[in-house]
Amino acid sequence: MRTFITGVDVDGKSYVVSQDELTVDQVAPGFGMGIPYATSTSPPPARPAGSAPLIDQGIAPGVVRWMVVDLGPDSETPLHHTDTLDLQTVVSGTVDLVLDDGAHRLEQGDLVVLTGVDHAWRTGSEPCRLSAVLIGTPPPAAEDAQ
Template sequence: MRTMITGVDGDGRSCVVSDGELTLDQLAPGFAMGIPFATATCPPPARTGGAAPLIDQGIAPGLVRWMVVELGAGSETPMHHTDTLDLQTVLSGSVELVLDDGAHQLDAGDLVVLAGVDHAWRAGPDGARLSAVLIGTPPPGNEP
């Protein structure tokens, strides 16, 4: 499984900070596990903020919402950022994650961590379905 983690560069622009295959460790016969991402604090670290408009998800820091998002064929969202740490899995179809450093193709089975950075979505020709776990984060400058 491909795992992409977003962040910001030295100029505060949204970008991919890590992009690689998830390694599963064999723990017992027939049982393997991998950890694509983990936080070390609760609530998660404060979001970075962004230049694009904020979409307020209404999730207090540390609270969680799990949702499924469906993007129609060829649909696009405007550039935005959220007040959450988003753990997303492409369930079906394909989608481009558009960051300040360009568009990144994601296909079924790919994982992405959106750390409250500026981003947009551009669905592929068959659309896309995503599973998204959103975790509320403190505003910029409010470290836990």
Template sequence: MSSQPPKTLDNQLPAISRFITDHDKEGKAVFSSRVEEELQWQELADGARFCLGFTTHKTPVDMSNGKDLSDYEQDMINKPGIMIPGGTVMRLVDMRPGSTSPMHRTVSLDYGVVLEGEVELVLDSGEVRLMRRGDTAVQRCTNHAWRNASQSKWARMLYVLQESEPVVVGGKVLDEDYGGIPGVRPSKP
């Protein structure tokens, strides 16, 4: 266990470590040294910061012989879209003070948890909910935006996404639409 004080990033949010468990040759639980514990952040053109915390490529996930770790290592080199067809994505996003994401839709079931700050979940109907630390959104393929409610402090969200079956509303199949989020590529080729 480390006795060093937690690191703070330049946006005054705490650095995050991710601890991945594994098994030794005797089958005992150990911490994996295969992937760095400190997360790697990427800044998008709009100033938001994304971090790909972990990914899987199928359900149920294949962890034998480190297959899931190999898949994640490849995703760190060649970043996937917002979600991975058949798999899962854990992502962290830091939002600049006062910023609002473009209105967007993923064809997935997403869990969004506020880790730091206050974030508004804005729906295309005009409905808004203020989310505080620990509040969780269950995003079900709806068109939405995220807004940092503070004009002076960064906010941080944790998202876990999994692909959904096509969603039909009013006889129309909904498709993903990233609303022009800079640096985001489609989830399906």
């Protein structure tokens, strides 16, 4: 199980900050646990500004929404960013996560942390299902000042 964590570089371009195999440690007999990502503040940190259009999820900072997303065969979403921290799992199929640094092929079981960065989704000839937990984030400091 791979975990992809996104962020922005010094030029504000979205990219994969880290890609690691999730380690699941045995905590007790028959019980293992791995932590692919955690925040240390509530609400989560402000999202980056983004240059693609914003999709306002209508989720206040710290509020949670859990969704299942179906992407049909040969589909592609427009490049966009959101006002949320998204914790996504590929439930079935494969999908390309398209960032400014290129496309990243995700397979069943892969985990993605989208930190509000510019991104798009692109499927191949087969559909894909994602499980997504969205957590509202504060706006970037530049938006606060407006």
